[in-house]
Amino acid sequence: MITEKVVEDVAVKILQLAVTELPQDVKKALQRAYREEESEAGKTQLKAILDNVELAEKTRTPMCQDTGVIIFYVKAGSQVKGLDKIENALRKATIRATKEVPLRPNAVDPFTQKNTGNNTGRFIPFIHWEIMPGDNLEITVMPKGGGSENVCALGMLSPGMGVNGLKKFVVDTMIKAGAKPCPPNILGVAVGGGADIAMKLAKAALLRPLDQPNPDPNLAKLEKELYEAAKSTGIGPMGLGGKFTVLGVKVDYAHRHPASYPVAVAFQCWAARRASVRINPDGSVEYLTHKVV
């Protein structure tokens, strides 16, 4: 049975896994960046990042003091019973993880500036729902840091500019961001839909593993082009110069209104934290991004 208690317990677990241990694809990309970076200052930064990641994993401590705003992506099988209880379970898990991991309390009322102290609040943790066929439940958590969030950008471009406009907007956004989003970053880029849809897709694109190329060959080509462009900016790790401004670029799209060409760029810092779990109908769980013994 997928009970509220099971969901709560595994959600606490994926929160803990996410903030203390990077998924393999991100670790590998950081190691590769360290091997291939030519700038001395950039190499020093990447070494410090790798040492920090290793130490965090060993001591089960959050790898960054900013444990982010908590965002869940839930793929719910339509036959799962008690779907109405899941939101409550995820809120309870967030409160527990804040104490147990611990996470930094990051939910502030924008009018009173009061921090709730437990990472929950109005619409927070935010939950993205997707209804799937089947009887299992897949939950992904993305604790999203503030530094990289602050440079995310939306451009409502002229449709006449087309893909060229998109490319220029991405390059300009990256150069403007510079050292601020704690590079090397992962960039999520999405075009189309509308302002909200583009940003939602851009952010969700950050969840695609770095070693998984885009299945659409045209988008895969665009991702590669933007990746090379990021490299040649020379911003480098932590903005101190070098090749590795990004670890990867992920592109997605939706069809657009004839008059609109929304382009969204979502930034993820080097602490690219995510963790996923699948809960089967018998209540058994499989961790999809991390090895759990």
Next chain:
Amino acid sequence: MATYKLETPISEEDVRKLRVNDVIYITGTMITARDSAHRRALEFRKEGKKLPINLQGLAVFHCGPIVRKEDDKWIVVAAGPTTSTRMDLFEDEFIKNFKVRVVIGKGGMGKKTTDAMKQYGAVYGAFTGGAAVLAAKAIKNVKNVEWHDLGMPEAMWILEVEDFGPLTVAIDAHGNNLFEDVQKKVEEKRLKIYKKLGV
């Protein structure tokens, strides 16, 4: 580039030796100070009041740490750097008045601070953003906390550190600013990148 291990109190001569891209590790005493602690320190100076600690030759870390109390003892759990540009408002006066020799943070600082570092002898050490566990590991002891009324992140934490780093010297005491150099070079590449992308 060279690697240096510095012990506090750090002399002006020590920091004048450093050049951008050098890597330093600090052992000794450092304080944390964000916006509020900078402001208060300068107010103290204006009013002729003495600071709780003599900062000459010490390092100031732009950081709001997560600190836990265990058996009456403070333990630093996480201590990553915060964005330094916010402290550009105060740092030139801070360096001039208190003679700190190393300023630590992330993202670099502006011209006013760079000029003060050149004039009075100080450097900016860039610490890897988010590397909170690495920083906490080098903090051996919390000596004291001052101005705790400013809140945990804004208070002045007086820390005993051992080989705190690596810090990349990003502003040296000779007017060089690595972040500005990188930004200039990036700006020069912008048109080339446009051209390559065909935009």
